[in-house]
Amino acid sequence: MSLLPTTSIARIADYDGQAVTLAGWVYNKTEKGRLIFILLRDGSGTIQCVIFKKNVAEETFAAARELTQESSCRITGMVRADERAASGYELDVQEIEVVHLTHDYPIAPKEHGIEFLMEHRHLWVRSSRQHALLRIRAEVMAAAQEWLNSQGFVRFDTPILTGTAAEGTSDLFATPYFDLGNAYLAQTGQLYVEAGMMAFGKVYTFGPTFRAEKSKTRRHLTEFWMLEPEVAFATHEDNLVLQEQMLSAIVQRVLSTCVRELEVLERDTTALQRVQPPFPRITYDAALDLIREHHTEVEGCRVLEWGEDFGAPHETLIATKFDKPVFVERFPTSLKAFYMQPDPARPEVVLCADLIAPEGYGELIGGSQRIHDATLLEQRIRDFGLNVEDYQWYLDLRRYGSVPHSGFGIGLERTVAWICNTHHIRETIPFPRMLYRLYP
RNA sequence: UCCCCGAUAGCUCAACGGUAGAGCGGCUGACUGUUAAUCAGUAGGUUCCAGGUUCGAAUCCUGGUCGGGGAGCCA
Numbered sequence: 001m002s003l004l005p006t007t008s009i010a011r012i013a014d015y016d017g018q019a020v021t022l023a024g025w026v027y028n029k030t031e032k033g034r035l036i037f038i039l040l041r042d043g044s045g046t047i048q049c050v051i052f053k054k055n056v057a058e059e060t061f062a063a064a065r066e067l068t069q070e071s072s073c074r075i076t077g078m079v080r081a082d083e084r085a086a087s088g089y090e091l092d093v094q095e096i097e098v099v100h101l102t103h104d105y106p107i108a109p110k111e112h113g114i115e116f117l118m119e120h121r122h123l124w125v126r127s128s129r130q131h132a133l134l135r136i137r138a139e140v141m142a143a144a145q146e147w148l149n150s151q152g153f154v155r156f157d158t159p160i161l162t163g164t165a166a167e168g169t170s171d172l173f174a175t176p177y178f179d180l181g182n183a184y185l186a187q188t189g190q191l192y193v194e195a196g197m198m199a200f201g202k203v204y205t206f207g208p209t210f211r212a213e214k215s216k217t218r219r220h221l222t223e224f225w226m227l228e229p230e231v232a233f234a235t236h237e238d239n240l241v242l243q244e245q246m247l248s249a250i251v252q253r254v255l256s257t258c259v260r261e262l263e264v265l266e267r268d269t270t271a272l273q274r275v276q277p278p279f280p281r282i283t284y285d286a287a288l289d290l291i292r293e294h295h296t297e298v299e300g301c302r303v304l305e306w307g308e309d310f311g312a313p314h315e316t317l318i319a320t321k322f323d324k325p326v327f328v329e330r331f332p333t334s335l336k337a338f339y340m341q342p343d344p345a346r347p348e349v350v351l352c353a354d355l356i357a358p359e360g361y362g363e364l365i366g367g368s369q370r371i372h373d374a375t376l377l378e379q380r381i382r383d384f385g386l387n388v389e390d391y392q393w394y395l396d397l398r399r400y401g402s403v404p405h406s407g408f409g410i411g412l413e414r415t416v417a418w419i420c421n422t423h424h425i426r427e428t429i430p431f432p433r434m435l436y437r438l439y440p
Numbered sequence: 441u442c443c444c445c446g447a448u449a450g451c452u453c454a455a456c457g458g459u460a461g462a463g464c465g466g467c468u469g470a471c472u473g474u475u476a477a478u479c480a481g482u483a484g485g486u487u488c489c490a491g492g493u494u495c496g497a498a499u500c501c502u503g504g505u506c507g508g509g510g511a512g513c514c515a
Contacts, residue, residue: 030474031477032473032474035472037475050473084475085475104450108465110452111476113507115447115508171513214441216509218509220514220515226515311512362515363514409515410515
C-alpha cells in the first residue's frame with residue numbers, strides 16, 4: 001500500500017499534479033463497464049475518483065467494482081484539475097484499499113420521508129445537506145464564542161442540574177437527586193451567569209437548556225442550546241447594541257467561511273449580507289399598532305389588547321415589515337420574567353427586548369436589563385408567587401456591590417435555522433430531542 | 441393539552457368492497473465521462489396492532505399504538 005500521508009479533500013487544490021492518498025467513504029458510484037466513477041467524501045469535502053480498467057492493476061479495478069455506498073476505503077491517485085468535475089479536481093486512481101465493505105446502506109440517494117430520516121439520524125448526518133447545516137452550526141458556535149472572547153468576555157459555565165425553577169414559568173424535566181429530592185434540568189443559565197458577571201464583569205454561558213413543554217412546532221426542541229451573555233454596568237441600550245453587533249459578526253463570518261455550505265443549502269445570501277448594525281427597533285406599543293393595521297395579511301393574526309402577548313402569527317407579521325432582524329422592546333411587566341428592570345419613565349413596562357428574525361423564524365433573542373435593587377427584586381419574587389428562600393443566593397448579588405446590569409439569551413438552533421433558511425430546527429442539531437423523539 | 445392528517449415491498453407511493461402493483465434501491469448482466477447515469481433480467485409482502493361489519497376488507501366501523509403538520513407556551 002501507498003506510503004503517502006493522507007490528504008484532506010478540502011486541501012486537494014494544493015496537490016494538483018501530485019499523487020495523494022485520501023481516506024473516506026463512498027458517497028456515490030457509477031459503473032460504465034471499463035470505467036468506474038467513485039464520489040468519495042472524507043468529511044472535509046467530496047471528490048470524484050476515476051478508475052480506468054486499463055490504467056490500474058486487476059485487483060484495484062476489482063476493489064472499485066465491489067465498493068458500495070458508504071463503504072470506507074483509502075484511495076491513492078493523481079490529482080488532476082478537470083473542468084468536468086464539480087469541485088474542479090478529480091483523482092486518477094492508482095490503488096484502492098477497502099477498509100470496510102458496507103451492505104444495504106439504508107439511505108439511498110433519493111427522496112425519503114422525515115420519519116424514516118429521523119429514525120436514521122445517526123446516518124443521515126452524513127448526507128450533504130445535513131452536513132452543511134451542522135457545519136454551519138459549528139461555525140456559528142465558534143464565531144459567537146470567539147467574538148465574545150475578543151470583546152473581553154469570559155466563559156462562565158452554569159449548572160445543568162438545578163434545585164429550583166429559575167424563572168418559575170415553564171415546565172421542567174425532573175430527576176431524583178439522592179437525598180435532596182428532585183433536581184431539575186436547567187431551562188436557562190440566566191440567574192447563575194449573573195453571579196459570574198459580578199466576578200468577571202463580562203461573561204457568557206453556553207450550553208444545552210431544557211423545556212418540558214409539549215411544544216410541537218418547527219421552532220421547538222425540548223433540548224436546545226442557548227448562549228447567554230451578561231454584562232455589569234450595562235444598560236438596556238448597551239444591551240441592544242451588544243446584541244446587534246454580535247449577531248452581525250456571526251452572520252458575516254458564516255458568509256465568509258461557509259460559502260460552499262450556503263451553496264449546498266441554496267441559501268439566498270443577499271438577505272444575510274444586510275445583517276449589519278443597527279437593527280430597527282419598535283416598542284411593544286408600536287408593535288400593537290402595526291398588528292392592528294396589518295393583521296389581515298397573516299392568517300390567524302388577530303388584533304391584540306394591550307397586555308396580551310404575541311403569538312407566532314404576530315411575530316411573523318412584524319418580521320415581514322423589516323428586512324433585518326427587529327427589536328421589539330418594553331413589554332408589559334406581567335408578560336416577562338420577574339427579574340426585569342422597570343422602565344423609570346413607564347413603570348408598567350420593563351426594559352427588555354425580543355429580537356425577531358426575518359423570514360418567519362420567530363424570536364432569536366430575549367434580553368433585558370435586570371433589577372439591581374434587592375428590595376424591589378424580593379418584592380417581585382413574592383409578586384410572582386415564588387419562594388424567596390430559594391432565591392437568597394440570587395438576592396445576595398444585590399446585597400453586595402450591586403450594579404445595573406443587562407444580558408440576553410440567544411437560541412442557537414433558531415439562529416442556525418434562520419441563517420440556513422431551513423424549514424425545521426430539528427435539522428440544526430445533531431440529535432434533536434422533541435416531544436416524540438428520543439431515539440437515536 | 442387542543443385541532444387536522446397519515447401508517448401497504450428496504451425507501452417513495454398506487455390500488456377508492458372483488459387476483460397486492462409501480463418507480464427507486466438490492467442482486468445478475470451490458471456499456472470509456474457518469475455525477476439521483478442508461479438498458480435488460482431478477483428477488484423482494486404479518487397492507488401498524490386488536491376487535492367488528494360483510495359471501496368477500498389494504499379499503500368500511502370501533503378502540504389502541506406510532507408518527508407528521510399546526511395552535512398554545514416559549515428561545
